[in-house]
Amino acid sequence: xxxxxxLGPGTPDSRRGGSRTIAVVDAIRQRLATRALxxxxxxPSIRAFAAAMGVSPATVVEAYDRLxxxxxxxxxxxxxxxxxxxxxxxxxxxxxEPRRPRAVDPFWVSRQSLDAGPGTLTxxxxxxxxxxxxxxxxxxxxxxxxxxxGPVLSDYGGARGSPALRRLLQGRxxxxxxxxxxxxxxxxxxxxxxxxxxxxxxxxxxxxxLVDDPCYFNFLALLRAHQARIISVPMTPxxxxxxxxxxxxxxxxxxxxxxxxxxHNPTGATLSLQTAHRLLxxxxxxxxxIVEDDIYGxxxxxxxxxxxxxxxxxxxxxVGSFSKTLSASVRCGYIAARADWIEPLIDLQxxxxxxxxxxxxxxxxxxxxxxxxxxxxxxxLRARLGRARPRVAARLQRxxxxxxxxxxxxxxxxxxxxxxxxAIEVAQAALEEHVVLAPGDVFSAAQxxxxxxxxxxxxxxxxxxxxxxxxxxxxxxxxxxxxxxVNSADR
Amino acid sequence: xxxxxxLGPGTPDSRRGGSRTIAVVDAIRQRLATRALxxxxxxPSIRAFAAAMGVSPATVVEAYDRLxxxxxxxxxxxxxxxxxxxxxxxxxxxxxEPRRPRAVDPFWVSRQSLDAGPGTLTxxxxxxxxxxxxxxxxxxxxxxxxxxxGPVLSDYGGARGSPALRRLLQGRxxxxxxxxxxxxxxxxxxxxxxxxxxxxxxxxxxxxxLVDDPCYFNFLALLRAHQARIISVPMTPxxxxxxxxxxxxxxxxxxxxxxxxxxHNPTGATLSLQTAHRLLxxxxxxxxxIVEDDIYGxxxxxxxxxxxxxxxxxxxxxVGSFSKTLSASVRCGYIAARADWIEPLIDLQxxxxxxxxxxxxxxxxxxxxxxxxxxxxxxxLRARLGRARPRVAARLQRxxxxxxxxxxxxxxxxxxxxxxxxAIEVAQAALEEHVVLAPGDVFSAAQxxxxxxxxxxxxxxxxxxxxxxxxxxxxxxxxxxxxxxVNSADR
Numbered sequence: 006x007x008x009x010x011x012l013g014p015g016t017p018d019s020r021r022g023g024s025r026t027i028a029v030v031d032a033i034r035q036r037l038a039t040r041a042l043x044x045x046x047x048x049p050s051i052r053a054f055a056a057a058m059g060v061s062p063a064t065v066v067e068a069y070d071r072l073x074x075x076x077x078x079x080x081x082x083x084x085x086x087x088x089x090x091x092x093x094x095x096x097x098x099x100x101x102e103p104r105r106p107r108a109v110d111p112f113w114v115s116r117q118s119l120d121a122g123p124g125t126l127t128x129x130x131x132x133x134x135x136x137x138x139x140x141x142x143x144x145x146x147x148x149x150x151x152x153x154x155g156p157v158l159s160d161y162g163g164a165r166g167s168p169a170l171r172r173l174l175q176g177r178x179x180x181x182x183x184x185x186x187x188x189x190x191x192x193x194x195x196x197x198x199x200x201x202x203x204x205x206x207x208x209x210x211x212x213x214x215l216v217d218d219p220c221y222f223n224f225l226a227l228l229r230a231h232q233a234r235i236i237s238v239p240m241t242p243x244x245x246x247x248x249x250x251x252x253x254x255x256x257x258x259x260x261x262x263x264x265x266x267x268x269h270n271p272t273g274a275t276l277s278l279q280t281a282h283r284l285l286x287x288x289x290x291x292x293x294x295i296v297e298d299d300i301y302g303x304x305x306x307x308x309x310x311x312x313x314x315x316x317x318x319x320x321x322x323x324v325g326s327f328s329k330t331l332s333a334s335v336r337c338g339y340i341a342a343r344a345d346w347i348e349p350l351i352d353l354q355x356x357x358x359x360x361x362x363x364x365x366x367x368x369x370x371x372x373x374x375x376x377x378x379x380x381x382x383x384x385x386l387r388a389r390l391g392r393a394r395p396r397v398a399a400r401l402q403r404x405x406x407x408x409x410x411x412x413x414x415x416x417x418x419x420x421x422x423x424x425x426x427x428a429i430e431v432a433q434a435a436l437e438e439h440v441v442l443a444p445g446d447v448f449s450a451a452q453x454x455x456x457x458x459x460x461x462x463x464x465x466x467x468x469x470x471x472x473x474x475x476x477x478x479x480x481x482x483x484x485x486x487x488x489x490x491v492n493s494a495d496r
Numbered sequence: 497x498x499x500x501x502x503l504g505p506g507t508p509d510s511r512r513g514g515s516r517t518i519a520v521v522d523a524i525r526q527r528l529a530t531r532a533l534x535x536x537x538x539x540p541s542i543r544a545f546a547a548a549m550g551v552s553p554a555t556v557v558e559a560y561d562r563l564x565x566x567x568x569x570x571x572x573x574x575x576x577x578x579x580x581x582x583x584x585x586x587x588x589x590x591x592x593e594p595r596r597p598r599a600v601d602p603f604w605v606s607r608q609s610l611d612a613g614p615g616t617l618t619x620x621x622x623x624x625x626x627x628x629x630x631x632x633x634x635x636x637x638x639x640x641x642x643x644x645x646g647p648v649l650s651d652y653g654g655a656r657g658s659p660a661l662r663r664l665l666q667g668r669x670x671x672x673x674x675x676x677x678x679x680x681x682x683x684x685x686x687x688x689x690x691x692x693x694x695x696x697x698x699x700x701x702x703x704x705x706l707v708d709d710p711c712y713f714n715f716l717a718l719l720r721a722h723q724a725r726i727i728s729v730p731m732t733p734x735x736x737x738x739x740x741x742x743x744x745x746x747x748x749x750x751x752x753x754x755x756x757x758x759x760h761n762p763t764g765a766t767l768s769l770q771t772a773h774r775l776l777x778x779x780x781x782x783x784x785x786i787v788e789d790d791i792y793g794x795x796x797x798x799x800x801x802x803x804x805x806x807x808x809x810x811x812x813x814x815v816g817s818f819s820k821t822l823s824a825s826v827r828c829g830y831i832a833a834r835a836d837w838i839e840p841l842i843d844l845q846x847x848x849x850x851x852x853x854x855x856x857x858x859x860x861x862x863x864x865x866x867x868x869x870x871x872x873x874x875x876x877l878r879a880r881l882g883r884a885r886p887r888v889a890a891r892l893q894r895x896x897x898x899x900x901x902x903x904x905x906x907x908x909x910x911x912x913x914x915x916x917x918x919a920i921e922v923a924q925a926a927l928e929e930h931v932v933l934a935p936g937d938v939f940s941a942a943q944x945x946x947x948x949x950x951x952x953x954x955x956x957x958x959x960x961x962x963x964x965x966x967x968x969x970x971x972x973x974x975x976x977x978x979x980x981x982v983n984s985a986d987r
Contacts, residue, residue, distance in 0.1 A: 024675070027675060027677070028677075031677045031679060031680075031835060034679070034834075034835035034836055037836060075810070077836065111847075112843050112846060112847075115655075115846050115850070116655055116842075116846070119652055119653075119654055119655045119846075119851065120654045120655055132652065135646075135647030135650055135651050136647075138647065138650035138651075139650075140647065140649060140650060143649040143650060144642045144643075144649060147638055147639075147641065147642040147649060147856075148638075148639060148642045150638065151635045151638040151639045151642070152635075155626075156626030156627075156629065156631065156825070157825060158631060158634040158635060158638065158823060158825055158826060159626055159629035159630075159631060159634060159822075159823045159824065159825055159826075160626050160629075160824055160825055161610055161623065161819075161824040161825070162610075162825070163610055163611045164606070164607055164610045164611055184515070184518060186518070186519075186522045188522060188525065189522075194685050194689075194849060195849050195850055195851075196850075197847075197848065197849050197850040198685075198848065198849040198850075201848040201849065205721065210701065223846070223847065223850060226843070226846065226847035227847045227848060229847065230696065230844060230847045230848055319566075328652075328850075331650075332649060332650045332854075332856075333650065333651055333652040333854075333855075334647070334648060334649055334650055334651055334652065334653070334854045334855040334856040335649060335650075335854055335856050336853075336854040344522060344525035345525055345528060345568065351607075352603050352717070353721060355603060355606050355607070355610075355714070355717065356602075356603075356688075356714065356717035356718045356720065356721045357688065357689065357692040357718060357721055358685060358686050358688050358689040358692065359606070359686055359687075359688040359689075359714060359819075360610065360686075362827075363823075363824075363825045363826055363827040363854075363857060364824075364825040365638075365823075365825040365826050365857075366854060366856075366857070
């Protein structure tokens with residue numbers, strides 16, 4: 006099959022649904038998928054599109070007819086073809102209520118970051134640049150496995166995942182005060198999949214789930230996929246507002262509370278010991294289960310209180326992964342929980358994915374984690390971030406962007422924009438200049454963060470980021486309206 | 497933290513929830529999880545268990561009290577401790593209705609096969625032995641990637657997965673008559689996860705889903721996880737019984753039909769072209785979407801009709817993976833579907849796993865698939881299976897186990913047991929001799945296959961398999977009852 010651009014003018018295209026027709030059909034589908042064409046919009050005229058695609062008008066007619074037969078587009082007599090405005094029947098998470106502009110949809114930042122081309126800067130993304138990752142240690146580990154005897158490259162591992170990696174995790178968890186037997190651990194394909202499995206085990210559609218406001222935006226996407234009723238509690242620099250937390254638990258009795266305790270995403274907050282204690286008591290009183298996502302644990306300068314440590318893995322489930330410090334390509338997450346929850350989680354993982362991470366991924370991570378170079382690597386990461394954080398904060402402050410707090414570690418800065426700026430507009434303007442930002446409301450179930458933005462300090466080394474931000478936060482319109490408000494204040 | 501076996505008699509254990517107590521608690525939990533202790537059963541006496549674990553009776557008392565406080569066990573005055581028979585509130589798939597003995601639960605075969613020790617034979621398992629897999633090609637591919645420039649070992653790939661692998665898949669699909677643009681493909685963590693994402697997109701709890709009877713047992717597990725209403729249609733050697741298929745679609749209007757068309761699991765049947773045509777017409781008339789799992793495609797001697805090819809990926813979604821021919825450790829699956837379904841699937845994959853396969857897995861598979869050695873490898877697999885299949889069938893027939901049909905390819909033989917044998921009893925007897933079998937009802941939503949069994953010919957090279965089968969199919973009790981029935985027939 007050939008792409009449209011490869012079709013010479015003389016290529017025969019006589020068979021039914023020929024490749025030229027398919028190319029045109031596909032081009033339209035792609036425009037729909039990327040929202041370049043949206044519901045109700047008029048399609049290009051047959052003549053114009055034929056010219057653009059380098060095909061005959063008859064081919065475009067055939068393509069449009071085919072899409073019309075599928076109900077994707079509709080012909081209006083004498084006026085051309087229009088995108089059908091019937092919603093797709095399948096669950097399209099991006100389209101679920103409450104409907105939001107794509108720019109503050111939780112998927113927007115993920116997709117823009119994952120698919121960013123080489124010329125794009127991504128201060129909004131949630132991971133470190135490739136050159137910060139331990140490439141040499143990974144290469145060594147992979148080479149060692151390629152030399153090893155046994156079918157580690159071909160076979161399914163056991164249902165709970167690599168015993169070596171689980172033993173290693175046990176030791177790491179003990180270091181932060183969590184006693185977990187190896188039988189309380191299961192490996193998963195990723196940290197996100199770990200939370201997904203827990204939701205599958207514990208949630209039914211319509212169940213209330215509590216998250217922080219703001220919280221990691223993909224928690225919101227995940228909970229939408231589970232058709233949960235999302236409620237949120239405002240964050241403070243010491244954890245969720247505990248009085249509100251207690252009131253919400255009493256009123257709503259959410260099934261789950263999902264959080265990051267050590268270094269909170271996006272705020273960088275750290276849970277205080279006292280708040281942790283009250284939070285656990287409230288959860289116990291109202292039978293709420295807590296999912297503690299420890300994905301940023303290794304970025305902490307010294308370990309902070311973990312809910313799972315206080316609680317002894319009774320009603321707290323700890324999840325984590327190594328995608329932020331080690332590799333997002335060789336993927337593996339984990340769950341530490343009550344032993345009697347592990348069996349149902351394994352069954353669910355077999356049913357929905359036939360097992361967790363590939364054996365190869367688990368063994369590669371084990372190699373790196375046991376090599377000794379990992380400890381040195383995370384120390385270097387912490388030091389490098391410790392230098393970058395104040396430098397980036399100062400540069401942001403110079404253009405009126407102010408951190409909400411100065412985090413103890415990690416790579417996120419949660420910031421307020423200059424007066425008069427809204428994060429969506431700034432993000433949209435920056436995207437035109439190939440800079441992907443993370444507007445605040447993406448992180449907010451309550452949509453309370455319209456003027457906030459999350460920055461990844463490791464992706465703010467390039468001065469272009471600040472040039473674009475300066476332009477995007479002071480566009481002509483805003484500037485004139487600011488001047489007006491200054492003037493009116495003067496009067 | 498130490499395991500119970502490492503606790504010397506003098507180790508202090510004074511802190512609350514000390515490691516000895518935890519060891520005892522955990523030992524009980526493990527027995528519960530593995531069903532060594534079941535609901536209502538009496539726990540070992542305190543004195544006996546203390547001796548067995550090498551701890552003091554006080555430690556066992558403390559452990560039992562702790563489990564009793566959690567409601568896991570209950571004390572009966574003067575009689576000891578018993579496992580509580582209250583069901584766990586979380587979704588435990590193994591416990592869902594209709595309740596089945598664990599030996600015919602879909603998870604039984606998976607778990608026994610995944611966790612089989614080195615001394616165990618696994619003729620019931622669903623994959624090839626490690627020595628049949630292309631270990632050298634995998635090692636070469638992994639070494640090549642370890643040498644390559646760029647962050648393939650550390651970074652997330654794009655949201656749709658490796659463009660190189662998707663281009664390669666396009667070519668492979670074109671070879672079986674399926675024209676799919678690269679934008680119609682998305683890579684997933686596994687073939688199972690591919691079907692799971694489709695179910696997430698298209699199913700709501702309670703929706704009817706049609707499967708073959710028998711079908712791949714994990715389809716049943718997956719559909720239980722989605723709380724679908726499972727209905728089934730009897731298989732014939734040419735595909736599902738088409739008259740019944742049409743009647744079921746008219747009566748039940750299932751949302752999905754999930755099948756393997758080329759080489760059906762477990763029967764080895766191949767869909768006939770005529771049945772495929774009628775099946776698609778019925779699906780179109782009643783708006784049923786078809787999921788065609790092509791995981792055994794490369795085992796076919798020559799490609800058979802694919803529903804996806806007939807239909808042009810309009811209402812058929814094709815899924816596949818390389819876990820059966822290449823690697824189940826370096827994991828990657830894929831979906832080929834209508835372009836307008838790919839975006840919702842990608843969003844779902846981000847929400848529930850933050851992307852599909854690791855970039856490293858996708859690039860390793862691409863390396864092997866493009867190296868030229870893959871074609872030779874699958875040719876060798878087909879030849880080797882072609883020799884093993886009749887040999888194993890003949891050995892099975894000698895002990896009264898008869899193949900339902902002789903498949904064109906693949907490694908499965910679907911067989912009937914000798915008269916008077918039930919597959920569960922045979923499987924349970926064989927497991928005591930460390931042979932894992934796959935009893936028929938594991939594959940049957942209608943529980944219509946109590947006397948059938950699936951054999952993997954590649955795992956039947958060891959004569960012990962047949963010795964154990966012979967003993968298990970003619971135990972003393974069965975033998976005497978057979979004699980009786982022979983006698984009564986004589987009269």
